[in-house]
Amino acid sequence: MAAWWRAVRGVLLDISGVLYDSGGDGGGTPIAGSAEAVRRIKAAGLKLRFCTNETQATREEFVKKLQGLGFDISVAEVTAPAPAACRILKERGLRPHLLVHNDLVPEFAELDKANPNCVVIGDAAENFTYANLNEAFRVLIGMEKPVLISLGRGRYYKETDGLKLDVGAYMKALEYACDVEAEVVGKPAKPFFESALAEMGVPPEQAVMIGDDIVNDVGGAQQCGMRAVQVRTGKYRPCDENHPHVKPDAYVNDLAEAVDILLQQL
Amino acid sequence: MAAWWRAVRGVLLDISGVLYDSGGDGGGTPIAGSAEAVRRIKAAGLKLRFCTNETQATREEFVKKLQGLGFDISVAEVTAPAPAACRILKERGLRPHLLVHNDLVPEFAELDKANPNCVVIGDAAENFTYANLNEAFRVLIGMEKPVLISLGRGRYYKETDGLKLDVGAYMKALEYACDVEAEVVGKPAKPFFESALAEMGVPPEQAVMIGDDIVNDVGGAQQCGMRAVQVRTGKYRPCDENHPHVKPDAYVNDLAEAVDILLQQL
Numbered sequence: 001m002a003a004w005w006r007a008v009r010g011v012l013l014d015i016s017g018v019l020y021d022s023g024g025d026g027g028g029t030p031i032a033g034s035a036e037a038v039r040r041i042k043a044a045g046l047k048l049r050f051c052t053n054e055t056q057a058t059r060e061e062f063v064k065k066l067q068g069l070g071f072d073i074s075v076a077e078v079t080a081p082a083p084a085a086c087r088i089l090k091e092r093g094l095r096p097h098l099l100v101h102n103d104l105v106p107e108f109a110e111l112d113k114a115n116p117n118c119v120v121i122g123d124a125a126e127n128f129t130y131a132n133l134n135e136a137f138r139v140l141i142g143m144e145k146p147v148l149i150s151l152g153r154g155r156y157y158k159e160t161d162g163l164k165l166d167v168g169a170y171m172k173a174l175e176y177a178c179d180v181e182a183e184v185v186g187k188p189a190k191p192f193f194e195s196a197l198a199e200m201g202v203p204p205e206q207a208v209m210i211g212d213d214i215v216n217d218v219g220g221a222q223q224c225g226m227r228a229v230q231v232r233t234g235k236y237r238p239c240d241e242n243h244p245h246v247k248p249d250a251y252v253n254d255l256a257e258a259v260d261i262l263l264q265q266l
Numbered sequence: 267m268a269a270w271w272r273a274v275r276g277v278l279l280d281i282s283g284v285l286y287d288s289g290g291d292g293g294g295t296p297i298a299g300s301a302e303a304v305r306r307i308k309a310a311g312l313k314l315r316f317c318t319n320e321t322q323a324t325r326e327e328f329v330k331k332l333q334g335l336g337f338d339i340s341v342a343e344v345t346a347p348a349p350a351a352c353r354i355l356k357e358r359g360l361r362p363h364l365l366v367h368n369d370l371v372p373e374f375a376e377l378d379k380a381n382p383n384c385v386v387i388g389d390a391a392e393n394f395t396y397a398n399l400n401e402a403f404r405v406l407i408g409m410e411k412p413v414l415i416s417l418g419r420g421r422y423y424k425e426t427d428g429l430k431l432d433v434g435a436y437m438k439a440l441e442y443a444c445d446v447e448a449e450v451v452g453k454p455a456k457p458f459f460e461s462a463l464a465e466m467g468v469p470p471e472q473a474v475m476i477g478d479d480i481v482n483d484v485g486g487a488q489q490c491g492m493r494a495v496q497v498r499t500g501k502y503r504p505c506d507e508n509h510p511h512v513k514p515d516a517y518v519n520d521l522a523e524a525v526d527i528l529l530q531q532l
Contacts (some may be wrong), residue, residue, distance in 0.1 A: 130394045169439040176438040177421045
């Protein structure tokens with residue numbers, strides 16, 4: 001295998017499609033060998049951080065679900081868009097109008113939401129109604145300088161009952177209507193990966209991102225100077241291997257294989 | 267006034283915001299002097315064509331409404347996106363999946379809609395549900411080469427109960443999710459204006475467009491080599507007069523003033 005594996009001291013793991021496959025009902029199925037792979041990374045003394053664009057639930061909720069599926073994971077090990085957005089909102093004195101999933105609302109509990117001066121959009125799922133979209137639009141267009149913060153920029157994702165439009169599509173609708181550009185929090189935004197690296201205390205050249213999304217995981221991590229490996233699980237499709245702009249540093253069949261390679265080098 | 271007015275032999279009129287102001291309930295209020303202005307254009311022997319992006323009702327329905335408000339208008343005088351899209355679909359053997367307003371569906375009655383090979387999106391209003399958007403998306407992404415036809419590209423419009431996102435915003439969402447570019451039928455698309463000119467039998471240099479939308483009416487018509495006048499009624503806003511790209515050939519307070527100027531030159 002390539003020599004760069006030997007420099008790795010920290011591992012960033014995507015969650016959905018790498019640890020487990022999610023169901024539309026909030027359930028999910030672990031990917032074979034992944035729970036064991038997480039334990040092996042920790043036992044080897046490598047730094048580990050879970051780096052997800054999950055915005056349909058609070059960190060507490062989906063960490064509990066993953067623990068129930070057999071994963072050794074805690075809330076403090078997770079980098080997710082909503083808490084990152086909260087920090088940004090506090091720093092800049094922004095009061096959000098929220099267009100997010102009901103289960104994500106508690107993440108924003110501490111913030112003042114009266115007389116909003118920005119709109120925060122996440123994967124709102126069933127909350128993406130005609131009325132809610134018009135309302136978010138009216139709040140934005142009513143600002144002297146509209147501020148739109150988007151928790152990710154995914155195009156779509158797959159659930160057991162079929163493909164669903166992701167937050168990025170609705171972000172584009174609001175961007176066009178208001179002639180603004182959204183600020184994206186979450187993968188593939190550089191500050192999001194950088195904050196995950198800082199939380200691990202590992203420089204980018206000693207870190208590897210392992211994910212199933214060629215653009216948001218692999219492309220985003222490489223932009224930050226990290227190595228990035230694509231798993232052939234989750235939303236991976238064979239045509240990803242012909243992506244016009246992004247080429248992973250390696251492909252593996254699944255997380256277990258990535259950890260096999262990694263631990264051979266230590 | 268400028269000399270070009272004297273060359274005008276044909277007039278294209280936008281409807282909403284020029285003839286009348288629409289209410290969210292399907293009703294509306296005529297703009298003072300507009301019904302008389304339409305009669306004066308016809309009495310002077312000028313060619314006349316109504317050129318609208320209306321897609322919330324069939325031509326029959328909204329013409330009936332305008333007649334009820336006192337306008338001399340017939341279905342044969344109206345150029346609208348849905349019939350134009352129907353012609354394109356027939357020519358190209360396309361079977362549409364429709365994401366449009368319920369009241370527009372009859373315009374597509376003649377077309378085969380089984381096993382769709384394109385998606386047609388209009389201002390679907392309350393039909394822009396999360397489920398309907400996901401369904402249109404799945405039809406599109408399932409095609410080898412997705413074909414998306416959009417009845418206009420407006421950003422938003424005003425009704426009595428507030429601003430509403432227009433078809434253009436939802437078009438952008440689907441474009442982004444499927445990585446395609448929509449084909450726009452309706453203003454400001456060049457073929458749409460050209461077909462209105464052909465129906466009048468007037469060359470562009472002898473035609474004037476009168477509308478309230480700086481981009482879709484004024485910019486679109488000028489792209490076709492026509493003159494274009496913006497009325498200060500409907501969705502006109504003072505900041506339109508500082509538009510970075512589009513400058514009308516004239517401003518008028520309303521349609522009645524445009525017709526005053528026009529008839530003085532004959």
